[in-house]
Amino acid sequence: MEQIDRAIVAALSADGRLSFTDLAERVGLSVSAVHQRVRRLEQRGVIRGYAAVVDYEALGLPLTAFVAIRPTDPAAPDDAPERLAHLPEIESCYSVAGEDFYLLKVRVASPVDLEGLLQRIRSMAGVTHRTTIVLSTPYEGRPARPPVPPADTD
Amino acid sequence: MEQIDRAIVAALSADGRLSFTDLAERVGLSVSAVHQRVRRLEQRGVIRGYAAVVDYEALGLPLTAFVAIRPTDPAAPDDAPERLAHLPEIESCYSVAGEDFYLLKVRVASPVDLEGLLQRIRSMAGVTHRTTIVLSTPYEGRPARPPVPPADTD
DNA sequence: ATTGAAATTTACTCTGA
DNA sequence: TCAGAGTAAATTTCAAT
Numbered sequence: 561m562e563q564i565d566r567a568i569v570a571a572l573s574a575d576g577r578l579s580f581t582d583l584a585e586r587v588g589l590s591v592s593a594v595h596q597r598v599r600r601l602e603q604r605g606v607i608r609g610y611a612a613v614v615d616y617e618a619l620g621l622p623l624t625a626f627v628a629i630r631p632t633d634p635a636a637p638d639d640a641p642e643r644l645a646h647l648p649e650i651e652s653c654y655s656v657a658g659e660d661f662y663l664l665k666v667r668v669a670s671p672v673d674l675e676g677l678l679q680r681i682r683s684m685a686g687v688t689h690r691t692t693i694v695l696s697t698p699y700e701g702r703p704a705r706p707p708v709p710p711a712d713t714d
Numbered sequence: 715m716e717q718i719d720r721a722i723v724a725a726l727s728a729d730g731r732l733s734f735t736d737l738a739e740r741v742g743l744s745v746s747a748v749h750q751r752v753r754r755l756e757q758r759g760v761i762r763g764y765a766a767v768v769d770y771e772a773l774g775l776p777l778t779a780f781v782a783i784r785p786t787d788p789a790a791p792d793d794a795p796e797r798l799a800h801l802p803e804i805e806s807c808y809s810v811a812g813e814d815f816y817l818l819k820v821r822v823a824s825p826v827d828l829e830g831l832l833q834r835i836r837s838m839a840g841v842t843h844r845t846t847i848v849l850s851t852p853y854e855g856r857p858a859r860p861p862v863p864p865a866d867t868d
Numbered sequence: 869a870t871t872g873a874a875a876t877t878t879a880c881t882c883t884g885a
Numbered sequence: 886t887c888a889g890a891g892t893a894a895a896t897t898t899c900a901a902t
Contacts, residue, residue, distance in 0.1 A: 569768055576730050576764035579895060590871050595897075597869095606772040610730035611765060611857065614723055618760040619860045624808070626780075626817065641852035648859040654778070657847040663780065669861055693811040698795035701855070703765065705802040706773045707823055733878060744888045749880070751886095 564589065566706040568597055569606065574703035576610040613701065621667040624694035625674060628660035629687040640685040649677050660690070718743065720860040722751055723760065728857040730764040767855065775821040778848035779828060782814035783841040794839040803831050814844070 567587045571578055580598070584591045601607045616622065631638060640662055641653045652665040664681075668674045678689060721741045725732055738748040755761045770776065785792060794816055795807045806819040818835075822828045832843060 569766065569773065572766035573768055574765070576766045580897095581895070591895095592872080592897085592899095593870050604772065605769050607766050608769050609767045611728070611767055611855070612723065612726035612730045612761050613763045613765055614727055614858045615759050615762050616858065618758065619723065619858060620863055621858075621861060626808075626810075645853065648856075651856050651858075652854040653852045654780075654848045654854070655850045655852060656780075657849055660846075662852075663846065663848075667858075692814075692817065694808045694817075695811055696809045698807045698809060698816075699799065700806040700808070701765070702802075702805050704768045704770065704773060704775075704805075704821075707775060709774055734880095735878070745878090746880085746882095746889075747887050 565597060565601060565606075566708075568594065569601065569704060569706050572598070572607065572610075573705075616667050620669055623668045623670060623674060624697070625666050625668070626692040626694070627664040627666055627678065627681065628656075628690045628692075629662050629664065629681065629685060630660045630689070632686050632688060636686065640687060643685050644681060647677065647680065649673075661687075719751060719755060719760075720862075722748065723755065723858060723860050726752070726761065726764075727859075770821050774823055777822045777824060777828060778851070779820050779822070780846040780848070781818040781820055781832065781835065782810075782844045782846075783816045783818065783835065783839065784814045784843070786840050786842060790840065794841060797839050798835060801831065801834065803827075815841075 564587050568583060571583055571586055580591050580595050583598070584594045587594060589597075598607070616624065629640065631640065638661065641655070644650055644653065644664070649666045649668050650664050651667055654663045655661065656663050666674070666677060668677055674691070678691065681687065681689060718741050722737065725737055725740055734745050734749050734752070737752070738745045741748060743751075752761070770778065783794065785794065792815065795809070798804055798807065798818070803820045803822050804818050805821055808817045809815065810817050820828070820831060822831055828845070832845065835841065835843060
């Protein structure tokens with residue numbers, strides 16, 4: 561990955577529907593050259609896909625929370641992520657260092673729905689949990705800004 | 715928002731580059747009707763934009779962490795989100811209930827870079843912090859599945 | 869790896885129902 | 886609010902450097 565690829569990723573990260581024409585203009589290459597680079601970035605998995613950025617309030621899911629979970633029996637097989645994967649309210653699942661084992665980000669319509677979700681999580685994953693309610697979101701999912709890698713000194 | 719709009723949002727949430735042709739087929743409407751609905755969803759802010767989903771490891775940012783921060787002086791004006799906004803390593807900033815005031819999600823290249831970032835956060839926002847390192851990410855940012863709203867009983 | 873151009877598909881607009 | 890037709894613009898492929 562060098563400069564131009566990083567510029568492409570940054571641009572598509574900010575606007576995933578940029579046309580190849582616009583993208584080509586921005587990075588100073590021909591349309592077909594950027595086309596080829598984008599395809600390669602997709603194939604290499606650097607760009608994993610494209611998604612609409614939605615307003616969860618407008619969608620009817622105004623309540624976001626982080627749920628830290630920890631197995632009741634730390635010796636039991638730890639397959640919590642798979643057991644929880646089918647719950648659509650769980651947007652993300654991170655395995656973390658520290659007191660807890662996993663951190664979940666969840667989106668629900670109301671406190672009552674959060675209560676129901678937590679009950680389901682408890683019953684399914686054999687876990688205890690600690691929940692942090694999100695009050696507001698100053699910003700979220702800002703576009704990736706690929707770092708400049710350390711210079712090769714061969 | 716009714717059924718068809720929810721289907722559109724779900725589809726574009728999973729694949730933000732779906733053509734209107736494919737989208738129309740999926741929701742069973744003409745291309746121009748879907749086009750019109752998508753434009754309206756964008757104008758109403760339900761769809762806030764589109765973004766490439768990137769692999770942060772491949773991008774050179776393999777280390778993700780959650781940083782909980784809390785002002786050293788709780789009486790001081792609380793403008794931490796704005797003060798921190800210019801740091802590109804901070805992907806998201808949530809105002810939260812509980813012991814801490816804000817929860818940040820950050821992406822960096824290495825532990826040393828995380829150390830540097832935490833120093834900058836401390837010096838700029840007048841805060842203490844608690845950091846949770848992400849070891850792995852079973853899943854993240856799964857497509858939004860708009861809920862079925864409670865039926866109108868007029 | 870890059871370009872320019874041809875061929876195809878898609879986006880977008882407008883008209884009418 | 887939807888469908889259809891027409892135009893403009895984009896994507897995609899290809900030959901050549």
